[in-house]
Amino acid sequence: MITKKTCLIGTWGVGKARLVQQFVNDISDDKYPSALGVTVGKKALSVTHGEVTLMPWDIAGGAENFSVPTDYTKGSVALASNIKA
Numbered sequence: 001m002i003t004k005k006t007c008l009i010g011t012w013g014v015g016k017a018r019l020v021q022q023f024v025n026d027i028s029d030d031k032y033p034s035a036l037g038v039t040v041g042k043k044a045l046s047v048t049h050g051e052v053t054l055m056p057w058d059i060a061g062g063a064e065n066f067s068v069p070t071d072y073t074k075g076s077v078a079l080a081s082n083i084k085a
């Protein structure tokens with residue numbers, strides 16, 4: 001089984017938790033508690049040659065120029081970043 005970590009990084013309230021909930025649980029809700037630290041999700045996907053488990057790390061956002069501990073992003077195969085338009 002292949003497991004891949006991905007990280008979501010973005011300022012407060014841009015929709016990281018909502019994105020993860022939609023991806024992992026197929027749920028679109030109106031309210032999510034603001035993340036403290038990090039919330040880790042898990043979802044298995046079928047691909048051509050088997051199964052891949054993706055683990056999205058929903059990292060607590062901050063104001064402009066907030067920093068993210070490097071331990072959180074270590075080993076991640078992808079970083080998704082979003083900012084409020």
Ligand SMILES: Nc1nc2c(ncn2[C@@H]2O[C@H](COP(=O)(O)OP(=O)(O)OP(=O)(O)O)[C@@H](O)[C@H]2O)c(=O)[nH]1
Pocket residue numbers: 010011012013014015016017018019029030031032033034035059060061062
């Ligand atoms: N209509 C609409 N509302 C959204 C969308 N994305 C997020 N929201 C709303 O914006 C608010 C904040 O979204 P969250 O997903 O909690 O944001 P977050 O990036 O996890 O925020 P932090 O944990 O504070 O960093 C919630 O009330 C969501 O329902 C979207 O695509 N459409």
Ligand SMILES: [Mg+2]
Pocket residue numbers: 016017032033034035058060061
């Ligand atoms: Mg959040």
